[in-house]
Amino acid sequence: MTERAPRVAPSVLVGIGSFAAVGTYTLIDSIGLGLWTSLGPGPGLFPFAMGVLLVAMSALWLIQELRSPSEAAAVVDRRLVIEVVVSLVILAAVMDLLGFQLSMFFFLLYHLKLRGRRSWVSSLIIAVAGSFGAFYAFNYGLNVALPVSAIPLLNTIGL
Amino acid sequence: MSRTRIAAAFAVASLIALTGCGANAGAGNNAADDFPRKGKTIDLVVAFSSGGAVDTAARLIQPILEEELGTNVEVINKPGAGGQIGYTQLTSAAPDGYTIGATGSPSVVVSPLDPSRGAKYTRDSFQPLGRQVIDPTVIAVQPDSQYQTLKDLLDAAKANPKSMTASTTGLQTGEHFALAQTQETTGAEFAPVHFSEGASQATTAFLGKHVDVLVANVSDVTDLTKQGKARVLGVMSDERAPSLPDVPTFKESGYDLVAGTARGYSAPAGLPDAVAKKLEAAIQKAIEDPAVVKKMEDLGLQTSYLSAADYKQFWANQEEDFKKVLPLVTKTD
Amino acid sequence: MDIFNDLLGGFAAAMTWQNLLFAFLGCLLGTIIGVLPGIGPVAGVALLIPLTLNMDATGAIIMLCAIFYGTAYGGTITSVLLNTPGEAASAITTIDGYAMTKIGKAGAALTIAAVGSFVGGTIATIGLVAAAKPLGELGLLVGPPEFFALMVVGISLLVALAGKSMVKAVISGALGLLIAMVGIDPVAGAPRFTFGMDRLLDGVSFVAVIVGVFGLSELLSYRKDTATANVHAPNFRSLLPTGKEWRRSAPAMARGTGIGFGLGLIPGMTGSVSSLLAYGAEKKFSRHRNELGKGAIEGVAGPETANNSHANAALIPLFTLGIPASPTIAVLMGAFLQQGLTPGPTLFTENSEIAWAIIASLFIGNLLLLVLNVPLVGLWTSILRVPSSILTALILLFMVIGAYTINFSVFDVFVMIGFGLLGLALRHLDIPLAPMVLTLVLGPLMERSLRESLEISQGDFGIFVNRPISMVLIGLGLLILFSPLLKLRKPRALTEDPET
Numbered sequence: 001m002t003e004r005a006p007r008v009a010p011s012v013l014v015g016i017g018s019f020a021a022v023g024t025y026t027l028i029d030s031i032g033l034g035l036w037t038s039l040g041p042g043p044g045l046f047p048f049a050m051g052v053l054l055v056a057m058s059a060l061w062l063i064q065e066l067r068s069p070s071e072a073a074a075v076v077d078r079r080l081v082i083e084v085v086v087s088l089v090i091l092a093a094v095m096d097l098l099g100f101q102l103s104m105f106f107f108l109l110y111h112l113k114l115r116g117r118r119s120w121v122s123s124l125i126i127a128v129a130g131s132f133g134a135f136y137a138f139n140y141g142l143n144v145a146l147p148v149s150a151i152p153l154l155n156t157i158g159l
Numbered sequence: 160m161s162r163t164r165i166a167a168a169f170a171v172a173s174l175i176a177l178t179g180c181g182a183n184a185g186a187g188n189n190a191a192d193d194f195p196r197k198g199k200t201i202d203l204v205v206a207f208s209s210g211g212a213v214d215t216a217a218r219l220i221q222p223i224l225e226e227e228l229g230t231n232v233e234v235i236n237k238p239g240a241g242g243q244i245g246y247t248q249l250t251s252a253a254p255d256g257y258t259i260g261a262t263g264s265p266s267v268v269v270s271p272l273d274p275s276r277g278a279k280y281t282r283d284s285f286q287p288l289g290r291q292v293i294d295p296t297v298i299a300v301q302p303d304s305q306y307q308t309l310k311d312l313l314d315a316a317k318a319n320p321k322s323m324t325a326s327t328t329g330l331q332t333g334e335h336f337a338l339a340q341t342q343e344t345t346g347a348e349f350a351p352v353h354f355s356e357g358a359s360q361a362t363t364a365f366l367g368k369h370v371d372v373l374v375a376n377v378s379d380v381t382d383l384t385k386q387g388k389a390r391v392l393g394v395m396s397d398e399r400a401p402s403l404p405d406v407p408t409f410k411e412s413g414y415d416l417v418a419g420t421a422r423g424y425s426a427p428a429g430l431p432d433a434v435a436k437k438l439e440a441a442i443q444k445a446i447e448d449p450a451v452v453k454k455m456e457d458l459g460l461q462t463s464y465l466s467a468a469d470y471k472q473f474w475a476n477q478e479e480d481f482k483k484v485l486p487l488v489t490k491t492d
Numbered sequence: 493m494d495i496f497n498d499l500l501g502g503f504a505a506a507m508t509w510q511n512l513l514f515a516f517l518g519c520l521l522g523t524i525i526g527v528l529p530g531i532g533p534v535a536g537v538a539l540l541i542p543l544t545l546n547m548d549a550t551g552a553i554i555m556l557c558a559i560f561y562g563t564a565y566g567g568t569i570t571s572v573l574l575n576t577p578g579e580a581a582s583a584i585t586t587i588d589g590y591a592m593t594k595i596g597k598a599g600a601a602l603t604i605a606a607v608g609s610f611v612g613g614t615i616a617t618i619g620l621v622a623a624a625k626p627l628g629e630l631g632l633l634v635g636p637p638e639f640f641a642l643m644v645v646g647i648s649l650l651v652a653l654a655g656k657s658m659v660k661a662v663i664s665g666a667l668g669l670l671i672a673m674v675g676i677d678p679v680a681g682a683p684r685f686t687f688g689m690d691r692l693l694d695g696v697s698f699v700a701v702i703v704g705v706f707g708l709s710e711l712l713s714y715r716k717d718t719a720t721a722n723v724h725a726p727n728f729r730s731l732l733p734t735g736k737e738w739r740r741s742a743p744a745m746a747r748g749t750g751i752g753f754g755l756g757l758i759p760g761m762t763g764s765v766s767s768l769l770a771y772g773a774e775k776k777f778s779r780h781r782n783e784l785g786k787g788a789i790e791g792v793a794g795p796e797t798a799n800n801s802h803a804n805a806a807l808i809p810l811f812t813l814g815i816p817a818s819p820t821i822a823v824l825m826g827a828f829l830q831q832g833l834t835p836g837p838t839l840f841t842e843n844s845e846i847a848w849a850i851i852a853s854l855f856i857g858n859l860l861l862l863v864l865n866v867p868l869v870g871l872w873t874s875i876l877r878v879p880s881s882i883l884t885a886l887i888l889l890f891m892v893i894g895a896y897t898i899n900f901s902v903f904d905v906f907v908m909i910g911f912g913l914l915g916l917a918l919r920h921l922d923i924p925l926a927p928m929v930l931t932l933v934l935g936p937l938m939e940r941s942l943r944e945s946l947e948i949s950q951g952d953f954g955i956f957v958n959r960p961i962s963m964v965l966i967g968l969g970l971l972i973l974f975s976p977l978l979k980l981r982k983p984r985a986l987t988e989d990p991e992t
Binding site: 236239251330351352354367369 | 632633634635636675676677678679680682683690693694829832833834838842843936940943944947948950
C-alpha cells in the first residue's frame with residue numbers, strides 16, 4: 001500500500017476533462033444529426049447515447065477521484081516519446097515527396113545509428129534492407145505498392 | 160573518417176536502387192497505352208455485402224474480366240448505407256481504370272439526390288461502362304403465412320397499416336421505393352426495416368422470421384422458392400419472371416406497379432478514352448459470355464446488356480423518374 | 493456424414509502448397525510475435541494484415557489464423573525461459589515454467605506446453621467442426637434484437653473483467669464506439685464526425701487505430717530497464733519429458749482443455765482468464781498441488797492447454813454468430829470483413845468452401861506448431877538476443893508499412909501516430925485498452941442491429957425485453973455491469989487478468 005496522495009493528479013484531471021469534453025461535443029453534434037426521423041431511428045441516436053455515457057462516466061470518475069485519488073501513474077520516458085513521434089511525423093510528411101525508400105532509409109539510420117548507437121555496418125545493412133529491400137519485397141513479391149518519389153529526378157532512377 | 164563511410168554507404172544504396180530502376184521507371188506515364196499493367200490489380204468495388212445478387216454477378220464476370228484484361232481483378236465488398244459507402248469509395252478513386260465498381264439503381268441514382276445523405280458524388284462522378292441485368296422486385300411472405308395471394312396481403316396491410324414489417328436493403332434502395340410505390344398505388348402500408356448491408360442480411364432476417372414480409376429481387380428468392388422457404392406473392396414486372404413461372408405479376412393481380420433494380424458497372428468519371436474502351440469491351444464480353452448468361456439465368460437473373468453510352472442515357476432517364484417519387488422515401492422532419 | 497465430407501473438402505483446399513506455406517508462415521510469424529515482448533497478439537495480427545492484402549481470401553485467413561494461435565504458443569517460450577510473458581495469456585505460466593527452468597527442466601516444460609497446446613487446440617477445433625452447422629442454424633434465431641443483446645453481454649463481460657475500475661473500462665468502450673462511428677452513417681448515409689474531411693468518409697482505418705493504440709503506444713511506454721536478455725536454449729536431449737511428467741500432465745491437460753473450451757465460447761472472455769482459471773483448477777484439484785509454484789509440470793500443462801483451447805474455441809462464436817469473443821478475434825474479424833467474408837450464420841452457406849478450408853487449416857496449423865516449436869526453441873530464443881534498438885527500428889518499420897498499405901495513403905500513418913499518442917495517454921491514465929478494440933469492431937454491428945430492432949418494433953424499446961432470448965441476455969448484461977453494486981465479488985484470479 002502506498003500512502004494516499006492528498007489530491008487528484010493534474011494529468012488525471014486533464015483526462016477526465018477531455019473525456020467529458022469529447023462526450024459533450026458528441027452529444028451536441030448528434031442532436032444536429034437527428035435522433036429520430038419520420039423514417040425511424042436517426043443517425044444521431046447511437047452517438048447521442050455514447051455522448052451521454054461518456055459524460056456520465058467522466059462525472060463518476062471525477063467523484064471517485066475526489067474521494068480517493070488514484071496512485072500516480074508511472075512516468076513515461078519523455079525523450080523516447082518525443083524522439084519516436086517526431087521522427088515518425090517527419091517520415092510520414094516526406095514519404096510522398098522522397099518516396100518510401102529514401103525516407104525510410106534515413107528514418108532507420110536515425111533510429112539505429114543515432115538513437116541506438118549500433119555500429120555503422122549493422123546500421124547500414126539493416127537500413128538498406130528495411131528500406132530498399134522492403135520496397136522491392138513488397139512491390140514485386142507481395143504486389144503491394146509502396147510510394148515512389150514525387151520528385152521527377154528521383155522517380156526516374158527508381159526511388 | 161566516418162564521412163567517407165557515409166559516402167560509401169550512399170554509393171552502395173544508390174547502386175542498389177539503380178539496379179531496379181528499369182523495372183520501375185516511367186510508372187504512371189502513358190497509363191492508357193499499357194493499361195492494364197501486368198501484375199497490377201484492378202479493384203471491383205461492390206457496394207453490398209457478399210452473397211447478394213450484386214456480389215454474385217460481379218464474382219461471375221470477374222474471371223472473364225481477368226482473362227480479357229490479362230491482370231488480376233479483385234472483388235472488394237464495401238457494404239453500408241444502402242450502397243453509399245461503396246459508391247463513395249468508387250468515385251473518390253483515381254480514374255485510371257484500376258478501380259471499377261458495380262452500380263445498381265435506384266441506390267446509385269438516388270443517394271446523391273437527397274441532400275440529407277450528404278453524398279460526395281453525383282451522376283457525373285460515374286463513368287458508366289455497361290449495364291448487365293434488370294432484376295424485378297418481388298414481394299414474399301413466410302411459407303406458413305395465412306396470406307395466399309397478393310390481394311390478401313395488401314388488403315390486410317391496408318386494413319391495419321404498419322402491422323407488418325417488410326425488409327429493404329437500405330434507405331432509398333429499390334425495395335424501399337417499391338414499398339413506397341405500393342403504398343401510393345394500393346394504399347397498403349408496411350413498416351420498413353432497412354438492412355443496409357444488402358440482400359443477404361435481409362434474407363437471413365426473413366428466414367429467422369424476424370420480419371414478416373421479404374421485399375427483394377427475383378434473384379434473391381429464386382432459390383428460397385425452390386426450397387420452400389418463402390412464398391412469393393407477386394412480381395413487379397411487365398411479364399412473369401422465367402424463374403418464377405407460377406408467380407403472377409402485380410398487373411395480373413390488378414395493381415399497376417413495375418419496379419426493379421438495374422445493375423451494371425461503372426468507373427470513376429474521367430477515364431482516358433483508351434482505358435475506357437478496353438474496359439467497356441472486356442465488360443461487354445464478360446456480361447454476354449454464354450456461360451455467365453446461363454449461370455445468371457440459373458440464379459433468376461435475366462441478362463439485359465446495354466453499352467456504356469446507352470447505360471448512361473438509361474441512368475439519366477432513371478434520375479428523372481426517381482426524382483418524382485423521391486419525396487415518398489425522404490424524411491419529413 | 494455431411495460434415496465429414498465438408499471437412500475432407502476443406503482439407504483438400506488447405507493442403508495446396510500455397511495454403512500450407514501460408515499456414516507455416518503464419519505459425520512462424522505468430523510465434524515470433526509471441527516471443528517478442530511488447531507486441532501482443534492484437535497489434536501483431538493487425539500489423540500483418542497488410543501482408544495478406546493481395547492474397548486470395550482463403551490463404552489470407554489461413555495465415556492470419558495461424559498467426560493468431562501461433563502467438564498463443566510463442567508467449568510460452570519467454571514465460572518459461574525468461575520469466576517474462578511474451579503475451580498475457582501465458583503470464584501465469586511463468587510461475588512454474590520459470591521455476592522449472594531454474595531446476596534445469598526448461599526443455600520438458602516447453603515440450604509439455606507445446607503438446608498441451610496441440611491437444612487443447614485440436615480438441616477445440618473438433619468442437620468447432622461439431623458445433624459449426626447446428627450453431628449456424630441456430631444463428632437464424634438470432635435476429636437484430638438478440639444480436640444486439642449478445643453484443644451487450646460480450647462488452648459488459650469484458651468491461652467488468654477489465655482492470656480495476658469499471659468506470660474507466662466503460663470510457664474505453666465508449667471511445668471505441670465513437671471512433672467506429674466516424675464516417676458515413678451505415679444506415680441513413682449522413683456523414684458523421686468527419687470534420688469536413690473527405691478522407692474520413694470511409695471511417696478511421698481500423699488497422700491504423702489498432703496498430704497505434706496497441707503497438708505504437710506499447711513501444712512508447714517502454715522503460716529503460718528492458719535490457720537485452722541473456723537466455724540459453726535448452727539442448728535437444730533435455731526436451732524430452734520423463735514418463736512421470738507425461739502422466740502428471742495428462743489430467744491437467746484434460747482440465748485445461750475443458751476450461752479453455754468453455755470460456756472460449758463466451759464473448760468477452762480473454763485467453764488469460766482461461767489460463768488463470770486453469771491454474772486455479774490445478775491448485776484445487778491436482779494431486780501434486782503443494783508442489784505448484786516450485787516447478788510442477790501441472791502448472792505449465794494446465795494453463796498452456798487452456799489458452800490454446802480457448803484461442804480455437806473462441807473462433808466458434810465468430811464463425812457461427814459473427815461475434816468476436818476477444819480483442820484478438822475482433823482484429824481477426826476485421827480481416828475477414830476486409831476480405832469480403834462476413835463471419836456469421838451466412839458464412840457456411842455462402843462461403844462454405846473457404847470456411848471449411850480454414851477449419852481444416854486449424855488442424856494443420858496446430859500440428860505445424862507442435863513440430864515447429866519444439867525443435868526450433870533455439871531459434872526463438874536467439875530472437876531475444878537481438879538488441880532492443882534494432883527491434884524497435886524494425887517494429888517501427890512494419891508499423892509504418894502496415895498503416896500505409898491499408899489505403900495506400902500517408903494519412904493513415906498520421907492516424908496511427910495520433911492513436912499511438914492516445915493509447916499512451918490511456919495507459920498513463922490506467923484505462924484498459926481491451927474494451928476499446930472490441931467496441932471498435934462491434935460498433936457498426938451494434939448500431940445497425942439497434943436501429944434494425946427499433947425499426948422492427950417501430951420505435952418501441954420494449955423489443956429487447958419482449959423477446960425471450962434477448963431478455964435473458966440483456967438481463968445477464970445488466971447483472972454483470974451492476975455486480976459491483978450487488979457486492980458480487982469477482983473471483984480473485986480474474987481481477988489479476990493481465991491482458992486487460
